[in-house]
Amino acid sequence: MSRSSEHESGNSQISCKRTLHRLALRLRAAVVRPHRAWCMRGRMANQTAPMNVLFYHRVSNRHANDWTISVRQFRRHVEHCRRHLEPVDLAEVQQRVRAGKNPRPTFTFTFDDGYAENMDHAIPLLLEHSVPTTYFVTTRNVLDGSPFPHDVDCGRPLPVNTVNHVREMSDAGIEIGLHTRTHPDFANLNDPDRVREEIHGGKQELEDMIGRRVRFFAVPYGLPKQLTRLVFETSREAGLQGVCSAYGGYNIPGGDDYHLRRFHGDPEYGRLMNWLSLDPSKLRKEPFVDSCSEDAEHREGESAQSPIESRDKSLDDMSSDPNITEANTSPVRGGRCENSVSQSGPPITGTGPEWTSTTGVGAETRS
Numbered sequence: 001m002s003r004s005s006e007h008e009s010g011n012s013q014i015s016c017k018r019t020l021h022r023l024a025l026r027l028r029a030a031v032v033r034p035h036r037a038w039c040m041r042g043r044m045a046n047q048t049a050p051m052n053v054l055f056y057h058r059v060s061n062r063h064a065n066d067w068t069i070s071v072r073q074f075r076r077h078v079e080h081c082r083r084h085l086e087p088v089d090l091a092e093v094q095q096r097v098r099a100g101k102n103p104r105p106t107f108t109f110t111f112d113d114g115y116a117e118n119m120d121h122a123i124p125l126l127l128e129h130s131v132p133t134t135y136f137v138t139t140r141n142v143l144d145g146s147p148f149p150h151d152v153d154c155g156r157p158l159p160v161n162t163v164n165h166v167r168e169m170s171d172a173g174i175e176i177g178l179h180t181r182t183h184p185d186f187a188n189l190n191d192p193d194r195v196r197e198e199i200h201g202g203k204q205e206l207e208d209m210i211g212r213r214v215r216f217f218a219v220p221y222g223l224p225k226q227l228t229r230l231v232f233e234t235s236r237e238a239g240l241q242g243v244c245s246a247y248g249g250y251n252i253p254g255g256d257d258y259h260l261r262r263f264h265g266d267p268e269y270g271r272l273m274n275w276l277s278l279d280p281s282k283l284r285k286e287p288f289v290d291s292c293s294e295d296a297e298h299r300e301g302e303s304a305q306s307p308i309e310s311r312d313k314s315l316d317d318m319s320s321d322p323n324i325t326e327a328n329t330s331p332v333r334g335g336r337c338e339n340s341v342s343q344s345g346p347p348i349t350g351t352g353p354e355w356t357s358t359t360g361v362g363a364e365t366r367s
């Protein structure tokens with residue numbers, strides 16, 4: 001067999017697997033949908049409906065990687081959320097967590113890092129649909145225009161937002177949040193002065209940039225190991241109103257209102273739909289995070305599910321393919337670059353077949 005024939009055969013197998021995977025997702029959704037709807041109705045009656053905070057990085061049809069979603073997919077996410085969920089901003093999520101009451105499932109969009117191309121399609125679309133959005137930026141990259149190291153490592157230094165972009169978004173009603181000065185990994189940063197510089201210093205730079213108070217902070221990578229006590233203490237000291245993680249979790253009324261949970265918005269549509277429909281595996285996977293608040297949750301190993309939802313567990317476990325539930329909250333730093341995607345996946349186009357990430361695991365790859 002020639003090399004080109006082998007290549008075609010490989011592509012055909014991948015395409016076949018992807019089709020089967022989508023069919024499995026649809027079948028699974030059809031099986032669990034009635035039960036999950038019942039669970040959701042129970043939560044709505046109890047006013048304990050989940051508040052979904054999604055995070056994205058980059059919306060573009062060019063240069064695919066694991067932190068990029070196509071314009072077409074993104075539009076589909078926006079339209080779905082607008083149709084089925086209540087839009088609320090982060091401050092409202094906090095208020096409802098604190099009040100212990102939320103009668104309807106909600107959604108909030110967030111972005112991390114600060115990619116210039118988001119100005120082309122994502123931001124206009126979010127504004128057009130009045131989607132409550134917080135845009136977290138890494139200040140040093142915005143101020144000096146340097147690309148993010150993870151893109152440089154991939155050989156594709158993508159353009160970052162400019163100061164004018166950030167001001168423009170802020171003026172248009174997008175909330176601007178802090179994503180540190182230099183995007184450090186707090187799991188390896190225990191020096192209080194360095195942490196203070198990243199949080200206090202970044203907040204000050206951002207406020208000088210937009211002329212408004214910065215209220216929220218998204219921790220780079222956002223996994224449990226980065227959510228250190230020092231990070232939370234420094235954030236409170238800096239006067240930040242809330243801290244966002246990215247390990248994948250819901251915000252449930254009555255929990256810790258300082259620590260806001262987020263999950264990926266950018267994996268394939270079927271997986272996102274699974275998470276938006278009250279995935280019990282997410283409810284079971286709440287890690288221990290000490291945010292230093294008086295009412296901080298200490299729920300490690302404790303099931304947060306209701307008796308109703310526990311019945312959904314069996315259904316969920318029946319199809320507990322880690323590819324279709326966010327089963328893995330392990331720290332996966334650095335997703336796949338364009339090269340690795342383009343070898344196995346179709347190109348991203350605005351009108352072509354829907355592109356899906358090839359990571360195959362719903363882990364939080366980076367934030």
Ligand SMILES: [Zn+2]
Nearest residue numbers: 112113220367
């Ligand atoms: Zn980030």
